[in-house]
Amino acid sequence: MLRSRLRLVSHHVFRYFEHLVNPYPQDLGGTPPRGLFAFILHFTRPVLPLLLLMSLLTALLSAAEVLFFHYMGQLVDWLAGAERAGFFAEYGWRLAGMAALVMVLLPLLTLLQALVTHQSIFGNYPMIGRWLAHRHMLGQSLAFYQDEFAGRVSQKVMQTALAIRETVTKLMDLMVYVVVYFVGAMVLLGSAEPWLMLPLVAWLAGYIAIMRVFVPRLRRVSMEQADARAVMTGRIVDSYSNIQTIKLFADTRREEAYARDAMEGFMGTVHRQMRLATGLTVTLTLLNSLLLASVAAIAIGAWYLEAVSLGTIAVAIALVMRIRFMSDWILWEVASLFENIGTVQDGLNTIAREPAIQDAPGAPALAVPRGEIRFEAMRFGYERPDGQAKRVFDGLDLTIAPGEKVGLIGRSGAGKSTLANLLLRFYDLEGGDLEGGRILIDGQDIAGVTQESLRRHIGMVNQDTSLLHRSLRDNIRYGSPEASEEAILEAVRRAHADTFIDDLVDLQGRRGLDAHVGERGVKLSGGQRQRIAIARVLLKNAPILVLDEATSALDSEVEAAIQEQLYTLMEGKTVIAIAHRLSTIAMLDRLVVIDEGQIVESGTHQELLARDGLYAALWRRQSGGFIGVDVEGEAESV
Known part of the structure; x- marks a missing residue:
């Protein structure tokens, strides 16, 4: 009984946070803006309050972790100086406060931050971008799609929405962690021994220098890689979409060469990116090693001169180790951030185009x-x-x-x-x-x-009949979405499509009007597709x-x-x-x-x-x- 109640409560909690954001908002103002920041903000506006809440919770979690390091340093000093007999009497309430921080506050903050991040933002945020971008792309002119690969456009809609989420969340996480952890470390160590701040300042200067050298190069390579990936995907999708022509002319080798040319272009960007990654990893490891060695040397020297306690040394080493691990994460997050910015910039060039054909205002x-x-x-x-x-x-x-x-x-x-x-x-x-x-x-x-x-x-039937990869019923009902089953069957009969529909079966075993027709209706002959198109227009009337x-x-x-x-x-x-x-x-x-x-x-x-x-x-x-x-x-x- 208790387990079922807990499951029900957790279900309602999850649903509450999952529905804090509508992933399918109404139009947010027509064509997305061309500027990078404005473009990102256009798709971010519906979740902006929750993103700020996520950052606040992340900052509180980071501050709690820094406070925990401070407590651990004090604990070392307490254990070093206190007598066992009166230890709990003197430090019991402080230990209880430390336990409350670890056992209650941190888990609650983590739960709330996870609910906001994972349930409210991570799923809904990119879906908002996909939904709005897809609606906008449906409004593009026929000429637009005649000049683009369908696979390339769809990939940019999907990838750009995800890259917007990654760009914003990574940027906010980086800002919070850098400010809270670095400032916290400077305050804790500086209050105990000002000389301990010098390695941190020097490390920060070196870290910024590494970013200035490597990040712009990674950004350029990432933008080139995003475009190369889109070209590669477009060529592959083009081959699959025209597989009948390829097989008809028995020219798979040409298609292999066509795809391989794009793949080699993509691999060229990958190799350049990985060379930069190797150089970045080695340089950062060297910088972090210098930080650890210099902080340890200064802390030991200060202890030897009786300027700091053992607790301060423990805090200094722990914070440096934490900053060392975080520096790897931060730098790769920055590199990933610019990779995502490159993807957004590449997608922006396609998505943020004004439709050539637009309705007049009003x-x-x-x-x-x-x-x-x-x-x-x-x-x-x-x-x-x-x-x-x-x-x-x-x-x-x-x-x-x-x-x-x-x-x-x-x-x-x-x-x-x-x-x-x-x-x-x-x-x-x-x-x-x-x-x-x-x-x-x-x-x-x-x-x-x-x-x-x-x-x-206007009802139209043309010679190049293209059907949607849906059921025959859905294709015919496109002419009149509210049409009854009887009206559909009558249109089928009048178009002489009833002679073949009953014999159709797809891979999932769906039959007749429920059978799916494949991409662009490839499972039907040209004459069958045309009869379905005629039935659709008959129904439209x-x-x-x-x-x-x-x-x-x-x-x-x-x-x-x-x-x-x-x-x-x-x-x-x-x-x-x-x-x-x-x-x-x-x-x-x-x-x-x-x-x-x-x-x-x-x-x-x-x-x-x-x-x-x-x-x-x-x-x-x-x-x-x-x-x-x-x-x-x-x-x-x-």
Whole structure:
């Protein structure tokens, strides 16, 4: 009974301290600041009061230990000078006070400090950083992720949060221990014999000199090592993410060389770091040996001249031994501190970037009562690393009436998919105000509404369907998180995905809709992934529909069956459809032919054939339903 009560009490105590900090706070003010101190403070603010409490408790513990050394010195003097018969009568209360310090105060302070440190801070603190950094990274633009390794970004989110905790806690611990122990030692020894302070002062000067020599070098190597580690991880993750391509081309040796090049770069920083570590260890050992020898020599000389007692010698030797052990710890903590600062600085460069696409301050949600889309004088170009822009559109105008179904046709690179991405605001138009034109939905400039509401009103299926490594049910329900099981099953049936879902089993034995699909959906075929994507959009039932090669991965029989469902889905919606097979979009209300960022033809299928222009040439030159060669006979694809 007593054991169960103690277990229950300890459980409640642990839970109390574990919940003193919310590890998932609301946004703390948008993009993290670029300055190192401000960046660390941004993620530290929720736990700052507890960090100060932790430092206070650490200082009290350190002071109690120094006081214990003082008591031990007095005990030696008591034992040396007192008679056994009256010892307890004379020193009993002092011994009881020493016992209370050791048996009660130290354990209670240690318990409270451990609860604050381990239960309240150590787990919650890095999770706050991961949570806030992850939320911020989810807001980064599509272009950001096209220029980064996913593994590199995720590693920086995970490592930076942990490095922030280590940086702050180590710095606070170092400050407390150095101040309390060193000042305490100076006071205790100086009060007994001022000459005993000289070795400590000389040791401190040498210690600072060692730090000035080695720590900056360790910091530089650590920053280089953090970047080299990120490159190495990014290359390895890139290989795993594209394992099918690697095996398809039977080129594992090239991948081995690619990874080894990054590993050798990382090992170069490791070797430099370890050389510094060896030099640091030897130099510090020499300095500590000189401290111990000089304090022992002065203490023995002072005792010989009857200037100090045996208790003072005992305290001096004990404190020096303690400082010697602490100096090793402190220096390596300082080296680790700068290593963590290097990791934070490296992560800062990725995490503290302003998202390229942001909602305007106070942006309202988009309302789509009709579904009209207007592209007005649209100008856009992709920025290149040299700062130049590859111009795609230069003043394009296009209006799509509410409920109109429009097919986009053009050669590869004409801008069809780019137009869809601009509608979804994955990229912003050029310039400010009206300089780069506007995109309006029911008269509302999409740059002035929230991105979330914009994309909530647009359903999209593209040819490069990517699924989340979750269950099929979760992937389909992404289209409508509140959808019922019946609605999910109906969307699956309409997308003709029920023909394969029941046969799916993952490694954990989960079946059907509960089966997980692997990273990016690799456990499914391209056609199966596309049917799941179609089911997701069917479930979303948005008023605007974008189909970018929505059936490109399907065989003809399944495509014909799904086309019927897509036509049903299109009813009452504004539709933009892009397809290689012109026959799949020939029946739409209007076909728009884009070439070099300009609309060159527009009309129905029959009207464009009668015009005998680019569309008619592409139609005639289709082989098996695909665009083959252009009007000059050059090979191309849409």
